[in-house]
Amino acid sequence: MKVKNGKDFWAGLMFAGFGLGFMLVSFNYPMGSALRMGPAYFPTVLGGLLALLGGFVFFRAFVSKFEHPFKVFPFRLPLLIATLLVGGGAYFADSWFKGAPMVQYALAALALALFIGAFGPRSMFLVLLAVVIFGYALKPLGLVLATALLIVLSAVAGHDFRNKEIVILTIVLALFGVLVFVKGLGLPFNLWPGE
Amino acid sequence: MDFDLIRNLGIGFGVALSLQNLMYSFVGVLLGTLIGVLPGIGPVATIAMLLPVTFNLSPISALIMLAGIYYGAQYGGSTTAILVNLPGESSSVVTCLDGYQMARQGRAGPALAISAMGSFFAGSVATVVIALFAPPLAEVALKFGPAEYFSLMVLGLVSATVLAHGSLLKAIAMTLLGLLLGLIGTDVNSGIARFSFGLPELSDGIGFVIVAMGLFGFAEIVINLERGAAREVFVNKVTGLMPTWKDLKDSSGAILRGTALGSMLGILPGGGALLSSFAAYTLEKKIGDTSKFGKGEIRGVAAPESANNAGAQTSFIPLLTLGIPSNPVMALMIGALMIQGIAPGPQVMTERPELFWGIIASMWIGNLMLVILNLPLIGIWVKLLTVPYRLLYPSILLFMCVGVYSLSNQPFDVLLTALFGLLGYVFVKLECEPAPLILGFILGPLMEENLRRAMLLSRGDATVFFTKPISGVLLGVAIVLLLVTLAPAVRKTREVAFEE
Numbered sequence: 001m002k003v004k005n006g007k008d009f010w011a012g013l014m015f016a017g018f019g020l021g022f023m024l025v026s027f028n029y030p031m032g033s034a035l036r037m038g039p040a041y042f043p044t045v046l047g048g049l050l051a052l053l054g055g056f057v058f059f060r061a062f063v064s065k066f067e068h069p070f071k072v073f074p075f076r077l078p079l080l081i082a083t084l085l086v087g088g089g090a091y092f093a094d095s096w097f098k099g100a101p102m103v104q105y106a107l108a109a110l111a112l113a114l115f116i117g118a119f120g121p122r123s124m125f126l127v128l129l130a131v132v133i134f135g136y137a138l139k140p141l142g143l144v145l146a147t148a149l150l151i152v153l154s155a156v157a158g159h160d161f162r163n164k165e166i167v168i169l170t171i172v173l174a175l176f177g178v179l180v181f182v183k184g185l186g187l188p189f190n191l192w193p194g195e
Numbered sequence: 196m197d198f199d200l201i202r203n204l205g206i207g208f209g210v211a212l213s214l215q216n217l218m219y220s221f222v223g224v225l226l227g228t229l230i231g232v233l234p235g236i237g238p239v240a241t242i243a244m245l246l247p248v249t250f251n252l253s254p255i256s257a258l259i260m261l262a263g264i265y266y267g268a269q270y271g272g273s274t275t276a277i278l279v280n281l282p283g284e285s286s287s288v289v290t291c292l293d294g295y296q297m298a299r300q301g302r303a304g305p306a307l308a309i310s311a312m313g314s315f316f317a318g319s320v321a322t323v324v325i326a327l328f329a330p331p332l333a334e335v336a337l338k339f340g341p342a343e344y345f346s347l348m349v350l351g352l353v354s355a356t357v358l359a360h361g362s363l364l365k366a367i368a369m370t371l372l373g374l375l376l377g378l379i380g381t382d383v384n385s386g387i388a389r390f391s392f393g394l395p396e397l398s399d400g401i402g403f404v405i406v407a408m409g410l411f412g413f414a415e416i417v418i419n420l421e422r423g424a425a426r427e428v429f430v431n432k433v434t435g436l437m438p439t440w441k442d443l444k445d446s447s448g449a450i451l452r453g454t455a456l457g458s459m460l461g462i463l464p465g466g467g468a469l470l471s472s473f474a475a476y477t478l479e480k481k482i483g484d485t486s487k488f489g490k491g492e493i494r495g496v497a498a499p500e501s502a503n504n505a506g507a508q509t510s511f512i513p514l515l516t517l518g519i520p521s522n523p524v525m526a527l528m529i530g531a532l533m534i535q536g537i538a539p540g541p542q543v544m545t546e547r548p549e550l551f552w553g554i555i556a557s558m559w560i561g562n563l564m565l566v567i568l569n570l571p572l573i574g575i576w577v578k579l580l581t582v583p584y585r586l587l588y589p590s591i592l593l594f595m596c597v598g599v600y601s602l603s604n605q606p607f608d609v610l611l612t613a614l615f616g617l618l619g620y621v622f623v624k625l626e627c628e629p630a631p632l633i634l635g636f637i638l639g640p641l642m643e644e645n646l647r648r649a650m651l652l653s654r655g656d657a658t659v660f661f662t663k664p665i666s667g668v669l670l671g672v673a674i675v676l677l678l679v680t681l682a683p684a685v686r687k688t689r690e691v692a693f694e695e
Contacts, residue, residue: 011625015368022375035655039382042643050371073624123420128613135609151589158585
């Protein structure tokens with residue numbers, strides 16, 4: 001059996017995975033009956049349908065009229081395996097390191113970073129990382145520094161990085177953010193660390 | 196009835212012409228044009244960012260401004276499509292085909308003028324269509340029970356699926372995935388937090404803005420960076436704006452057809468600006484002399500640009516009459532209404548007539564402003580396009596991040612958006628259209644609730660969806676639609692058409 005349509009192959013796997021995942025988690029909730037549907041009823045039905053459709057799409061990949069290469073996007077299997085290991089560690093960290101929630105958070109964050117890094121090009125990894133860092137830096141570091149981090153990191157993801165331009169852009173956007181978001185729209189951000 | 200219409204429109208114009216509302220309408224269309232011109236940031240991201248701000252406005256001012264952003268973006272999107280061959284707005288994709296060719300032949304001016312005129316005509320007609328058709332529809336909607344609502348949503352999802360690009364199977368799967376993602380969070384009946392993995396941040400469910408921003412906004416930037424798109428801007432070639440008489444004569448039919456088609460498709464659940472422009476272009480290619488299409492045919496600009504504006508406006512009909520959003524932007528409008536403490540549905544028209552008719556009147560006024568804004572100010576919009584993408588995308592990222600964060604001031608929301616960005620990238624690569632997923636995500640909880648209620652009322656008898664007349668007809672239409680698309684002949688041409 002040869003995979004003719006790589007896109008169908010991966011899409012089928014993805015849909016089946018999501019469908020089965022939702023079904024599995026639904027087993028934790030009461031099912032109810034058709035008359036009085038429990039919280040598990042609707043998601044179990046939908047998840048089953050999704051898994052079924054995913055299976056169809058998966059098998060279609062072997063007989064498809066349309067040919068697409070098997071390798072659809074950059075994919076790094078070692079990173080995905082590492083994600084699963086670290087993620088599993090994070091899940092059990094609660095019972096292993098009692099009273100140290102930071103360990104669990106750190107492991108979960110690492111697993112997430114590995115997961116994002118397992119798919120797609122380098123530029124995507126950098127852009128999404130920049131976004132996440134902005135989100136978590138906004139409160140402790142303040143709007144100005146978080147903006148600078150976001151702009152510089154995401155600019156690195158691009159094709160040509162020009163030092164001078166990025167410095168100017170950062171200053172302009174930080175100023176814009178302070179004036180428009182905080183002064184103008186009244187969003188409750190602190191501007192500098194520790195305010 | 197006719198007297199009512201005039202009186203109602205009178206109320207509407209009275210509200211919309213107040214100085215404050217004129218100002219918000221202006222701000223809305225100006226912002227809309229701006230983000231329409233800029234590729235990579237659309238009305239969804241912009242409205243999402245402004246949603247928390249509207250809390251401080253009156254409901255009518257808030258909705259007037261947000262609506263202005265949506266139809267303003269349709270005007271702005273065409274400018275980018277014609278001058279840069281990039282859709283500034285996703286509904287301007289087909290305008291690129293002939294509009295850019297016209298620009299290369301030095302006829303960018305007439306192309307821009309015709310698209311603005313067509314949009315204005317379509318906007319005016321759509322305003323009247325809403326005024327005429329919304330009240331009777333709302334009356335029907337008042338008779339809707341849970342069974343009817345459920346069937347209507349099934350029809351909406353089926354039409355979104357059928358109209359999506361690419362494989363039908365994948366589109367259905369995306370709809371199901373969207374419905375499932377919509378169920379994340381606390382179940383209203385039992386109080387159990389479903390699929391939340393013990394995270395308190397997930398117990399309220401995932402915000403719609405997070406999903407939309409990740410799948411559309413972040414994913415688009417990621418894809419653009421991977422491709423490294425090069426652009427060629429025809430900045431100096433916009434000279435004479437006025438189209439010739441021949442241009443006007445050629446395009447008048449196309450504008451009429453585009454307007455009619457757009458007005459109809461906008462009302463459909465799952466419809467709106469995007470679908471309307473595609474359909475209008477396809478229709479135009481089948482009529483009259485087709486030899487010039489793809490080589491700078493003015494009809495290929497006039498029809499889709501009229502259609503997307505008409506569709507953008509009439510897609511307010513299902514929202515205002517049934518309380519059901521037909522596309523992502525309308526879902527945000529529901530969010531805006533909720534922030535103001537107004538439950539969307541057929542009762543809005545009778546209980547808050549000034550709100551309903553004020554929005555409609557503001558649309559016409561906003562369209563007038565747009566023509567004035569767009570034609571003389573075209574030089575400014577063109578200047579904006581010369582900003583290189585390497586400066587643009589970090590700025591867009593910042594706006595989107597701030598928009599997401601300000602929803603509830605939680606870093607976790609930004610993290611979730613990044614994850615949906617990753618998912619969006621994978622979807623694009625696997626040719627899975629995200630639009631049906633978004634619609635499913637919005638409708639998921641509503642559908643489950645109505646399904647439960649309908650089943651409870653019928654004592655567990657599922658045939659109720661077919662035996663109730665309105666519900667039966669709606670489901671029947673949905674089934675026929677699905678069967679027709681699945682028919683081998685249609686499927687073959689459809690697959691080939693989308694594969695091209």
